[in-house]
Amino acid sequence: MDILYLLIPLSSVLVLVILGVFAWALYSGQFDDVEQHGEQILDAAHESTDLHQGD
Incomplete structure (x- = not known):
């Protein structure tokens, strides 16, 4: 019961x-x-795939 005074x-x-x-x-x-x-991550992934397709 004394522990309640601490807890x-x-x-x-x-x-x-x-x-x-x-x-x-x-x-x-x-x-x-x-x-x-979250939208920035999706936009960055979309831009990186666009760069690779142009090569």
Whole structure:
């Protein structure tokens, strides 16, 4: 039962840390326009095949 006096505050601190990291990721732009990078990969692959076909 004494371990709860340690585990409850530690879990609360862990939740706050996780929320802080998530908030930092939101405000630093980590989740802005997530589809753009996938489209860049497809465009680069399409351009490289076009270059090889012209030879």
